[in-house]
Amino acid sequence: MKEMRVSQLLNPTLREVPAEAEVVSHQLMLRAGFIRKAAAGIYTYLPLGWKVIRKIEQIIREEMDVKGGQEVMLPIMQPAELWKESGRWDVYGPEMFRLKDRHNREFCLGPTHEEIITDLVRSEVRSYKQLPLLLYQIQNKYRDERRPRFGLMRGREFIMKDLYSFDKDLPGLLESYDKMYKAYERIFTRCGLTFRAVEADAGAIGGTGGTHEFMVLADSGEAAVVFCKECDYAANVEKAECLPRLVPTDDSLKVMNGEIHTPGTKTIDQVANILKINKTSLIKTMVYKGDDKYFVVLVRGDREINEIKVNNSLGPFVNLRMAQPEEVLSLLKCEPGFVGPIGIDNDIVIAADLEVAEMESLVCGANKKDYHLVNVKCGQDFVPTKTLDLRMVVTGEPCLKCKGKLQEARGIEVGQVFNLGKKYSESLKATYLDDKGHEQYCLMGCYGIGVSRTMAAAIEQNYDNNGIIWPMPIAPYHCIIVPVSLKDEEVVSTAEALYKELTELGVETVLDDRDERAGVKFKDSDLVGYPLRITIGKKTLAEGKVELNNRRTGEAQLVTAEDACALVKAIVDEALK
């Protein structure tokens, strides 16, 4: 019989909040004795923290296995050759931990495992008869984040599940994608999380198809998402699109013409003020440098440029940044505040946002210090090289799908599903022979879940002033038994008997056998977040009763010891169903 007494449990709880922790999940995990920091972004999991991790992993395993996933163990330390072959050795940059062996051969600590898994499959898969293949692993991954923070939320060493799908054709890939999407919905639901799947940008992993991120909605989330109140549209702001929202031209603008003197105006606000027009009537002209190429991006004055959209539609670039003022000056012979799209060299690409293209009359920089041009129209006065969606979406804008109002929220990204297409199978030559004997590239998908981050996210959504409130399926233990005094023999013997019985019933139970005052035990049990607590005290025991407390509802009921057992068993079974 597995048993655990709190007196023996390595569960160092803290009364005070360690100064280094900012977000609730980090504070509570430290205070409740779940994790300890080893270095920035690197943590030790203590017994209770590790139990939660293993519960989450187990739920993931079950749902992956149901879909035909096969678990493997892949190397964390990976040879540079594979990464050079895929082209990502150079692309990944300083975020990858790199090391050398005694022979000076290069390796990295895997930030992800596409290369290594594709290498396996290309060696071992020959025939279409072996496909589809769904392989997954749950392991540590390493990313040398510029700024690790928020405890387990953004670590440099973290636990991740990745499943890689290999299919012989597009319908197969779409089916694998759909399987994983549905599995993820089940996983996060079972973990007790409120989440939303959102359309997302594929980022460095790349790939040809769509991608969805699974976001746990929480104010502490690092990601911003928008979703529609009317329909099911939801997207990461990096990706979010909406209908262009046209605004009428300023009346005051109609009476102006040509070049206007606008001395000293460095910002959109200053120009709008001096001309007494709305920012919506201005063109924001930004010069970017993508690798070694300069180009110009135009959005309306009230808009923010979405650099991810810029990168996706004009790049992709390894390095994309705004041009320095000196660079702008030497490129356009004009200071940044007064640049505009008219009269720019033909070989410089001009990318205009959809809204810029549709405005009747606009103001832009004259490419001449202290002057702006008024009554400019896109298509007449200048012709952009490309016209596309390049801006950030904000709250209240019309949904692309249904014209409903979009709303913003914060989210913690706990999972992402990617349709990779042939990106890695081509670069790493993962092929199979089809039923006609022709060699074909595998179609791949990759599906990640941040396991350690999911633990943090679960806390962000389940806590109160007293501590964590674990959802039953991922709680380190289901139930804690608290004998109020160790001096009273009947209290102790009842506690021991209940403990034995519950444990035999398969309820994961700990017994708080510490010789502490009741208050201390209650505080600790609330902090750690055991879903159920049985309190055994002299007074109630005199009436033949013990108390059953529900951590989430705060509800307490007096029942006989016998009933307490049956009740706890029933509650746990119901919650795990």
Added chain:
RNA sequence: CGGGGUAUAGCGCAGUUUGGUAGCGCGCCUGCCUUGGGAGCAGGAGGCCGGGGGUUCGAAUCCCUCUGCCCCGACCA
């Protein structure tokens, strides 16, 4: 990687301005007492004051330097 902050006992902090050999609360150990929401009393253990260098009779304190950590920004599955 830029900007800011910080480093003193396991945790939270004071002491640094004005140099004189280290302190408070919590936790920990012993004993008494107490036992339904982090009790009380008494006694105790625990610190190369982040590292290195300098100034000085003397440095937690002043100067130089390195490092760790935290925050903001940039960046990022």
